[in-house]
Amino acid sequence: MSSDQGIDGIDPGVPPSGSGCVECEAAGGWWFHLRRCAQCGHIGCCDDSPSRHATAHYRETGHPVIQSYEPGEHWFWHFGTGELFTSGPELAPPTSHPADQPSPGPAGRVPADWARTLR
Numbered sequence: 001m002s003s004d005q006g007i008d009g010i011d012p013g014v015p016p017s018g019s020g021c022v023e024c025e026a027a028g029g030w031w032f033h034l035r036r037c038a039q040c041g042h043i044g045c046c047d048d049s050p051s052r053h054a055t056a057h058y059r060e061t062g063h064p065v066i067q068s069y070e071p072g073e074h075w076f077w078h079f080g081t082g083e084l085f086t087s088g089p090e091l092a093p094p095t096s097h098p099a100d101q102p103s104p105g106p107a108g109r110v111p112a113d114w115a116r117t118l119r
Contacts, residue, residue: 008064009064010089011040014039014041014091014092015094016036016043016092017041019043019094019101020043020097020105021034021051022053023045023051024049024053029045029050029051030050030106031045031046031049032048032114033046033048033070033103033104034046034068034069034070034103035068035069035077036067036069037057037061037063037066038063038065038066039061039063040061040063042057042061043069043097044056049118049119050119052119054066058079064079066079067091067095068096069095069097070097071096073096074087074088074095
């Protein structure tokens with residue numbers, strides 16, 4: 001993946017939709033890790049999370065590229081090709097959820113036995 005702004009499925013100027021998974025926040029759910037759609041900024045939960053909203057977003061929209069939304073992680077994943085990229089274009093800030101937001105999260109909604117529920 002190059003750092004050119006013309007990569008299909010990536011719009012570097014679009015900010016993230018928030019600090020947590022859009023659908024989990026709306027439903028009162030929780031997530032393990034967060035992923036950001038590199039095309040529209042949608043924040044969804046990873047495939048180890050109970051609801052897998054990042055993958056559902058890809059299936060619903062066809063937006064093929066996500067970036068980790070975890071502090072210190074900058075990798076991209078292309079759903080269409082199954083490729084992992086360790087670098088790519090700089091996306092609009094913020095580039096992760098707040099550092100004080102726990103993973104799994106959000107605070108107060110994660111069940112005590114959360115590790116048993118991971119996929």
